[in-house]
Amino acid sequence: MEVDFGSEEHASIVYAALAVDKELQPDKVKRGMTVSDGKLSVHFEATEARFLRASFSAFVDVLTLATKTIEQFGQEMKLTSWLERQANLDLAEQQQNGFGSKGRGATIEHTGKGERLTKSDRGSSEKQRKEVSRGVRGGRSEDLTASIHLLYTFAPVLSFLLLHYLLSNVLVAALVA
Incomplete structure (x- = not known):
């Protein structure tokens, strides 16, 4: 999955927020993320569909919070x-x-x-x-x-x-x- 933020800084902020959110069962769910050209690329691997759904749902929650925060304050906000x-x-x-x-x-x-x-x-x-x-x-x-x-x-x-x-x-x- 790839999410385009339009700027490297915004993508990096979201990456940092998501990187701290560790998986509860890392042996059953693996998530890889990279940032390039203002795009956040995420790759999920899971042993069961329910673990994948839970992990993806948590990912979307953190992603939503981070994007709303960036939208509200913007990069020029000092x-x-x-x-x-x-x-x-x-x-x-x-x-x-x-x-x-x-x-x-x-x-x-x-x-x-x-x-x-x-x-x-x-x-x-x-x-x-x-x-x-x-x-x-x-x-x-x-x-x-x-x-x-x-x-x-x-x-x-x-x-x-x-x-x-x-x-x-x-x-x-x-x-x-």
Whole structure:
């Protein structure tokens, strides 16, 4: 089987992810992989059809995860450029919204007495917004609102860092093996 990724780098990333995924019964299923010209070639050998099906199914699962990850982040995705873009977007939103900070699902409004958190869902009623706002005013609520804002703002960065960490461990494990 041959899968064309269009670039040597993408094929190598998928190869590294698949190389760590060892067969549970290597005496019954053998899998060989090579990368050339942006294409990943895979060859399966199995003693029984059920082992071949299980191995191929696991292969497709890892392949799907790796390709979706590459598709989402792309090869030009750099963490520093993402952080800079995010900071510029946050600054633009703050200036546009009267120095309020918006994240996904919540708004933090900076007032003279502190900060107020309101839900920014379109379907939420005014009553719900007031309840949320009342529940987090004063004292330690500022820490809570700042934490919620950071969580909503940097969730994509955190997921990218986790994915980068996992893929780098996969690559190291592939190189060691």
